[in-house]
Amino acid sequence: MDPLLGLLKKNARESDEILAKELATTPEDIRARIASYEKEGIIRAFQAVVNEDRLDSTGVRAVIELRIRPEREGGFDRIATRISKFPQVETMFLMSGAYDLLLFVKGQSLQEVANFVSARLAPLDGVLSTATHFMLKTYKDQGVLMESEAHDDRLQVCP
Amino acid sequence: MTTDSKSARNFVAPHVRSLPKSGIRDFFDIVAGRKDVISLGIGEPDFQTPWHIRERAIESIELGATRYTSNLGSPELRKALASYMSQSFQTDYDWASEILVTVGVSEAFDLAIRALISPGDEVLYHEPCFVAYAPLIRMAHGVPVAVETFRKDEFRLTIEELEKKVTPKTRALLINFPNNPTGATLKQADTEALADFAIRHDLVLISDEVYSELTYEGGRYSMTSIPRLRDRLIFLNGFSKAWSMTGFRLGYACGPASLIDAMMKIHQYGMMCASSTSQIAGVEALKHGDADIAEMRDSYHLRRNFIVASLNEMGLDCFMPRGAFYVFPSIQSTGLSSKDFALRLLNDYSVACVPGSAFGDCGQGFLRCAYATSMEQLKEAMDRMATFVKKF
Numbered sequence: 058m059d060p061l062l063g064l065l066k067k068n069a070r071e072s073d074e075i076l077a078k079e080l081a082t083t084p085e086d087i088r089a090r091i092a093s094y095e096k097e098g099i100i101r102a103f104q105a106v107v108n109e110d111r112l113d114s115t116g117v118r119a120v121i122e123l124r125i126r127p128e129r130e131g132g133f134d135r136i137a138t139r140i141s142k143f144p145q146v147e148t149m150f151l152m153s154g155a156y157d158l159l160l161f162v163k164g165q166s167l168q169e170v171a172n173f174v175s176a177r178l179a180p181l182d183g184v185l186s187t188a189t190h191f192m193l194k195t196y197k198d199q200g201v202l203m204e205s206e207a208h209d210d211r212l213q214v215c216p
Numbered sequence: 217m218t219t220d221s222k223s224a225r226n227f228v229a230p231h232v233r234s235l236p237k238s239g240i241r242d243f244f245d246i247v248a249g250r251k252d253v254i255s256l257g258i259g260e261p262d263f264q265t266p267w268h269i270r271e272r273a274i275e276s277i278e279l280g281a282t283r284y285t286s287n288l289g290s291p292e293l294r295k296a297l298a299s300y301m302s303q304s305f306q307t308d309y310d311w312a313s314e315i316l317v318t319v320g321v322s323e324a325f326d327l328a329i330r331a332l333i334s335p336g337d338e339v340l341y342h343e344p345c346f347v348a349y350a351p352l353i354r355m356a357h358g359v360p361v362a363v364e365t366f367r368k369d370e371f372r373l374t375i376e377e378l379e380k381k382v383t384p385k386t387r388a389l390l391i392n393f394p395n396n397p398t399g400a401t402l403k404q405a406d407t408e409a410l411a412d413f414a415i416r417h418d419l420v421l422i423s424d425e426v427y428s429e430l431t432y433e434g435g436r437y438s439m440t441s442i443p444r445l446r447d448r449l450i451f452l453n454g455f456s457k458a459w460s461m462t463g464f465r466l467g468y469a470c471g472p473a474s475l476i477d478a479m480m481k482i483h484q485y486g487m488m489c490a491s492s493t494s495q496i497a498g499v500e501a502l503k504h505g506d507a508d509i510a511e512m513r514d515s516y517h518l519r520r521n522f523i524v525a526s527l528n529e530m531g532l533d534c535f536m537p538r539g540a541f542y543v544f545p546s547i548q549s550t551g552l553s554s555k556d557f558a559l560r561l562l563n564d565y566s567v568a569c570v571p572g573s574a575f576g577d578c579g580q581g582f583l584r585c586a587y588a589t590s591m592e593q594l595k596e597a598m599d600r601m602a603t604f605v606k607k608f
Contacts, residue, residue, distance in 0.1 A: 060514070068591070079518040079591075211258050213244065213247045214570060215260055216240050216346060
């Protein structure tokens, strides 16, 4: 993987000038590479990792396992794409194993998520079963620990 | 509160009394307690010890593995070291007789010196260098003989300078590449020339290669790569830098059995063995820690690029070092001494760097900046430093 992508994944807000110094190139080259990744659809978005547990009234989040019936033409893709378009679905993967789709869903309340599952997902033609697990606390998200380890307690000057 | 007074009897031995206080210690006292400081003065990785290593240490304590180990170090660790050395350095050290596990590389160096020299023997070492070498030689009643290295050679040690200082009393040559504080590394031709020099003058060569895993753009040449040196080489390495395990205090020495045995004798009376928990953590690092090294090395590499570019951009000449996590820019263009530069930078801009002169006289005119700190801190430090340097 291009080290530029690694740096952006760690900190998407880094300036082109700093990135250029780290990668021993020019800011123009950095801008061109990022533009090209966006055009190719390799970079899809620049987002912040937020510890929602620290916010007031954060709503609720749930993981939903879905078993679906593959179709003769197109397998899982048609129904999966359809499900992924619900705005409540934040993240979604096709999985191997006991179920087919894993959904990360967000709602204002437990009731709202429950309604989404019972009224929107379960009745869909092709959905065989659902299992909903509500999230209680986030420890780590996208490689980022929600509680930092002990701050830098190294001696300020040492040999 | 000290209760000493001038009239009190001084019980301290003269050779200890006369040891100078480390220049780094001086600087630490000035910085200590200030909260606003961004420190580029820390000779220690900023990464946490990889979790699997810490987790293994915790588990070992839960299982009760908290006893003395063999004086040489646990067989498991020495076997893992022999295998690591063979894979990484293509050596054939025998785990049972040619490897000694120590409490950090500093202890390994101390043992080597005490095992080798008699009072009055001379030991060659190069400056600028890690602050502990000369004092440890002195405490073993040896005579430390500094050999200068220069910016024009990118701080590599030259035979020309060594020949000026070698005498019939010289017993050993100590080298440290990749180097703290300069980041200098050796080239293959240097390792060959140093080997020839040691053989020509019948010296033991002690090579402290604790930064060997942190080299960039092929900067790694080890003294272990020279077979004709094997019977007079003591290779020192440790876990602190490669796996960010400084507080575990774990190092090791590899060398001919007769020398390792002599070092072990001193170690068994003075230290018994390295911490059993640390040794178990060390095995975990060696067996499952390759990816950790790669990740940290890649990160240091990018930060080095950034800091060297920033320093040169602000007008401080800085060569591109290929090892460790230090850069050693010249501050001569400002007309200040190393210490004045460092003090003013600290007092006026709250950035701590160590004056080059703390690492030997020939470090005068230079500054050690450690880039083992986060990019956020490095960026801010470089901005502040650039503002400071503009005044000159």
